Amino acid sequence: MQPAPAFRDLAHIDAWIFDLDNTLYPAHSSLFPQIDARMGLFIQRLLNVDPAEAHRIQKGLFHSHGMTLPGLMALYNVDPHDFLAQVHDVDLEVIRPHPELGDLISRLPGRKFVFTNADAPYATRVLERLGLTEAFDALHDIHALDYVPKPQPPAYAHMCATHGIDPARALFVEDMARNLAPAKAIGMATVWIDNGSEQGPIDGLDHIDFRVTDLAAFLADVLAGLEQQA
Template sequence: MTTDKLPAGDNLSVFAGVRDWIFDLDDTLYPPETGVFTAVMSRIRAYTARVTGVTAEDALALQRNYAARYGTTLRGLMEEHGVDPEDFLVEVHAVDRSVLTPNPALAAALSRLPGRKFILTSGTHAHAGETLSRLGLDDRFDGMFDIVDADYLPKPAEATYAAFLARFSVEPTAAAMFEDTPRNLVVPRALGMRTVLVVGQTAARHDVPPADFITADLPAFLTHVADTLSG
């Protein structure tokens, strides 16, 4: 499936029976083209360089290595350098969010979805709260589960999904997951969730999407889902 077309309405009928809608935050509820999460990643790189004493170039390699091995750079820094996670999280999320503006189309689409809506993020409650406020979405969600709630064990760890599901009494087969990172959809899909990969407008084509659907326009996708379910 390419990113320039929405799936047919008949296909969207698979969302019938979904009671819980789960969304990643960064680069999912706002486009990656805004650069907000890129700024977070830059601050992670700078933090990594400072606490490990390596160059910026080596910090980038280390950042990628830890993310691949531990799920996040933070987990790698905690395991191998004893970094204080609270100090890390405060520093790396101190970014300028002024580029983010209210998204009334997304707010309206979320309101039309039947059931509960949740945020499942590897960021923090504070970062998510400020970001949602900028997007005009702070009153659209019923709950939030962040990296601290996950005991600093990030997606795609199975234990993190299990903890989230238990916290909010979510039945996976009656849930849908929206993510910008393909590997974070593997466990939800295996659990029986409907899965949607959200990509940027400039994303490369996915010949074999690691999800049930792929979209570069989340508000339009959700609107089509809501139209299908209400029809």
């Protein structure tokens, strides 16, 4: 993590943007592996393939299209609502409520957003489970993005245009380093939650402003730094 004086550089931020999965809850909660497994089952049934082939197809689509869904839509005419309903039918009991995180996010000056490649029904359930629903002003999901997901640059432009966000006054928190590169390119401050959930190679870290392992601790330090400035 950057030394404390760097927090002074965040006084201009008035839009705080957070990814959902493996960012607002710990990767070790093992929620996303449930989703991953259900994606595999969906592909097995759709294409009548074995688990190994379904996994190969799934990961290939993830890396070529940014997420599995747009690839399935493009190649197999999959209905996105049907796909998302099936893969998000998971047990949320594996994640623990984190009201302290909600308090920290609520105290940040400005507006707070969730920016996710998941859909709103699932994201809302996760936020409710975590106790974070009241901490956010808006949620921007894959339907709002018209199925053009992170890390494709149009996703970030669409997010900013929809909510009137000035990228130069925004900070984006993500567990996947590659999803931060387009944010940095348009002027956002970037925070990488380095928790082992990153998939695939990372082409350098020059686009990362803050590399942290504990989101709550990071936000507490940010708030302390901002309060010292006030």
